[in-house]
Amino acid sequence: MKALTKFWNKLQKQRKSRPMVWGMVIDLDKCTGCAACVQACRSENNIPFAGEEQMDLGRGIFWMEILASAEGREDETSYKVNPLPCMQCDNPPCIKYCPTRATETNREGVNGQVYARCIGCRYCTVACPYTRRFFNWHDANIPKEMEPLLNPDVTVRYRGVVEKCNFCYQRIREGKWNAKLNGREIEKGEISDGEIQMACEQTCPSNAIVFGNLQDIHSKVHKLAKKKRTKTIFGEIGAQPKTFYLDEEDVHVS
Amino acid sequence: MSVNAENAIGVPQWGEDRKLLWPIKETTRGQRILLISLFVVAMFGWSCVIRQWVLGVGITGLGKPLYWGFYITHFVFFIGISHAGTLVSAILRLSNAEWRRPITRIAEAITAFSLIVGASHVLIDMGRIDRMLNIVFYPQPKSPLFWDVCSISLYLMSSLVYLYAPLIPDIAMCREEYRNSGSWRFHFYRVLSLNWQGTEAQTKRLHKVINFLMIFIIPVAVSVHTVISYIFAMTIQPMWHSSIFGPYFVVGAIYSGIGALMIVMAVVRKAFHLENYFKLIHFRQLGLVLLVMTILWFYFTFGEYLPTYYKNEPHELTIFMSKMHGDFAWLFWGMVLAMTINFFILAIPYFRTITGFAISGVLINIGMWIERFVIITPTLTHPALPYKAAHYIPTFWEWGEFLGSVAGFILLYFLFAKLFPLISVWEIKEGREEAIHDVVKRVESYMPDPAEKGESKDQ
Numbered sequence: 001m002k003a004l005t006k007f008w009n010k011l012q013k014q015r016k017s018r019p020m021v022w023g024m025v026i027d028l029d030k031c032t033g034c035a036a037c038v039q040a041c042r043s044e045n046n047i048p049f050a051g052e053e054q055m056d057l058g059r060g061i062f063w064m065e066i067l068a069s070a071e072g073r074e075d076e077t078s079y080k081v082n083p084l085p086c087m088q089c090d091n092p093p094c095i096k097y098c099p100t101r102a103t104e105t106n107r108e109g110v111n112g113q114v115y116a117r118c119i120g121c122r123y124c125t126v127a128c129p130y131t132r133r134f135f136n137w138h139d140a141n142i143p144k145e146m147e148p149l150l151n152p153d154v155t156v157r158y159r160g161v162v163e164k165c166n167f168c169y170q171r172i173r174e175g176k177w178n179a180k181l182n183g184r185e186i187e188k189g190e191i192s193d194g195e196i197q198m199a200c201e202q203t204c205p206s207n208a209i210v211f212g213n214l215q216d217i218h219s220k221v222h223k224l225a226k227k228k229r230t231k232t233i234f235g236e237i238g239a240q241p242k243t244f245y246l247d248e249e250d251v252h253v254s
Numbered sequence: 255m256s257v258n259a260e261n262a263i264g265v266p267q268w269g270e271d272r273k274l275l276w277p278i279k280e281t282t283r284g285q286r287i288l289l290i291s292l293f294v295v296a297m298f299g300w301s302c303v304i305r306q307w308v309l310g311v312g313i314t315g316l317g318k319p320l321y322w323g324f325y326i327t328h329f330v331f332f333i334g335i336s337h338a339g340t341l342v343s344a345i346l347r348l349s350n351a352e353w354r355r356p357i358t359r360i361a362e363a364i365t366a367f368s369l370i371v372g373a374s375h376v377l378i379d380m381g382r383i384d385r386m387l388n389i390v391f392y393p394q395p396k397s398p399l400f401w402d403v404c405s406i407s408l409y410l411m412s413s414l415v416y417l418y419a420p421l422i423p424d425i426a427m428c429r430e431e432y433r434n435s436g437s438w439r440f441h442f443y444r445v446l447s448l449n450w451q452g453t454e455a456q457t458k459r460l461h462k463v464i465n466f467l468m469i470f471i472i473p474v475a476v477s478v479h480t481v482i483s484y485i486f487a488m489t490i491q492p493m494w495h496s497s498i499f500g501p502y503f504v505v506g507a508i509y510s511g512i513g514a515l516m517i518v519m520a521v522v523r524k525a526f527h528l529e530n531y532f533k534l535i536h537f538r539q540l541g542l543v544l545l546v547m548t549i550l551w552f553y554f555t556f557g558e559y560l561p562t563y564y565k566n567e568p569h570e571l572t573i574f575m576s577k578m579h580g581d582f583a584w585l586f587w588g589m590v591l592a593m594t595i596n597f598f599i600l601a602i603p604y605f606r607t608i609t610g611f612a613i614s615g616v617l618i619n620i621g622m623w624i625e626r627f628v629i630i631t632p633t634l635t636h637p638a639l640p641y642k643a644a645h646y647i648p649t650f651w652e653w654g655e656f657l658g659s660v661a662g663f664i665l666l667y668f669l670f671a672k673l674f675p676l677i678s679v680w681e682i683k684e685g686r687e688e689a690i691h692d693v694v695k696r697v698e699s700y701m702p703d704p705a706e707k708g709e710s711k712d713q
Binding site: 054058060069084098117122137162233234 | 310311312315317318322379389392393396398400488638640644
């Protein structure tokens with residue numbers, strides 16, 4: 001028992017001592033619902049097209065998605081939009097279900113998917129309470145004209161595997177390489193704020209999306225995530241999402 | 255336990271049980287037609303699966319929030335049926351129920367074949383079946399699906415052995431039957447009978463294996479369906495995340511299993527003219543077990559749904575209401591209706607005939623199929639985030655696969671019946687020759703010892 005406690009404490013300490021934990025803050029008061037982030041995400045991450053017929057069956061893949069809902073009575077309807085990337089939970093409800101370790105949380109808190117190991121049992125997709133995981137029901141449908149425009153840093157996923165938002169990990173890695181080449185110690189988290197930008201963040205016309213290192217107390221994300229109007233979706237289930245929302249009112253989906 | 259380990263059973267003689275041999279020796283025209291049509295339907299099922307491997311899981315009616323549908327339902331359904339056999343036969347053997355003798359093998363064969371069919375469904379459901387060995391090479395012990403792989407493969411292995419071990423003396427009988435015929439069957443039985451001569455040592459070993467397995471297999475069988483229920487109960491999805499699921503699924507599994515056993519018994523009795531072996535008394539004894547399971551099933555269903563309603567948690571209530579008067583209401587109430595009718599069939603003496611039991615077996619399996627479907631699908635139709643509710647319409651291919659797997663199960667069973675005697679001949683023989691004395695002795699031992707003369711007077 002003592003050994004277990006010791007091990008647990010060590011684990012917790014290790015967790016706290018992570019130099020970089022990536023997080024995202026989305027300001028819903030700034031968001032206009034233009035869906036530019038959705039488009040940026042799709043072209044950054046080589047997301048295949050589903051087509052009208054398959055969309056009706058729910059086969060569309062949207063790592064970033066705008067969830068819109070109307071509220072209120074007839075005369076005073078308010079229309080709300082909510083961009084939804086992966087919540088990148090710190091205590092993810094999806095990862096422990098994978099029987100083959102095809103999805104893991106890395107040291108930087110990003111929940112990634114190993115396409116080459118996924119067996120397509122879809123247990124993680126079923127377990128995710130945010131429905132932020134997607135399955136490739138068919139071979140990737142990418143028109144020939146689009147092929148030269150594919151992002152060479154990202155694989156085109158094949159049929160039968162699960163995929164999800166991984167916080168544009170190719171961009172994180174690029175940022176880390178650049179920092180290393182410039183002689184900074186990335187092991188100590190020496191990456192300046194705003195150096196790494198997500199595709200959705202880069203495109204957002206109203207600067208509603210902010211991405212950065214949550215461990216860096218000077219970063220914008222860290223400050224925003226500590227604000228009073230910060231919320232997470234389904235906070236009560238204890239998944240500890242690292243995608244935060246800023247909203248004067250309650251985040252309407254929770 | 256139930257057998258005298260001291261006596262060598264030898265290679266048993268057919269004797270008056272010779273009529274058990276005719277399904278092996280002869281194939282009637284009707285059987286041939288049945289065999290061919292089952293084969294055709296099973297191959298059609300295979301073609302649906304192969305089509306899915308070629309085109310992707312997209313040929314099913316599944317979509318974004320509804321990632322699991324027919325395949326997982328059938329996975330749970332068939333593995334539920336598999337609890338008929340091994341578990342029931344193990345409990346009957348263990349409790350020395352003498353009426354078990356004609357039933358055990360029929361039950362064990364159900365287990366073996368429905369387990370094969372059921373376990374294959376989870377493979378069919380996979381997007382990348384070519385990588386299924388990743389579960390072995392890169393296992394994650396945290397995943398309930400991994401627990402499943404372990405317990406189902408253990409269950410499959412042990413129930414195959416449990417089916418095979420008591421079969422060996424009967425295979426030896428068949429071997430002797432075909433010894434001079436020059437048929438391929440002789441070599442088939444010769445290999446499978448493992449040189450069974452029925453010597454004392456062999457008999458002892460056989461009893462040892464059976465006695466060990468019948469105890470070993472009970473916790474394994476219970477663990478299998480508990481772990482299957484954990485696939486659902488371990489997630490935080492509404493109406494899945496329920497601590498009652500383990501026992502609920504086990505009860506449901508035994509229930510549907512005995513229901514299937516009833517159907518098989520009634521069909522085999524008619525088809526192979528085994529009226530003399532499956533008497534009304536056997537059906538009635540099993541019917542009592544079934545009645546208890548019906549009541550238990552109602553108790554668990556009640557205990558599962560009422561707290562959900564009282565808890566009033568919005569996500570759970572949405573799904574609860576979709577079962578009560580939404581999309582799934584006709585299924586849910588259909589299930590309740592089937593089970594209620596079934597209760598009255600089993601409880602009222604007038605209906606407790608063989609036809610009645612067969613009907614009740616069919617009703618149970620329809621009801622239990624619906625139960626599995628209604629547990630698995632509605633939860634996924636209403637995601638927690640305010641998406642539009644999804645509707646699941648299984649495609650032609652999914653239905654084809656289902657029909658194919660039912661036909662495949664019957665086909666496997668039928669081939670088994672054509673190769674081996676469906677009733678354990680040596681155990682029946684043993685029942686005739688020894689068990690009666692054993693039972694008399696046993697009952698005498700329950701009674702108070704006769705008072706010795708003179709002793710009672712003194713006191």
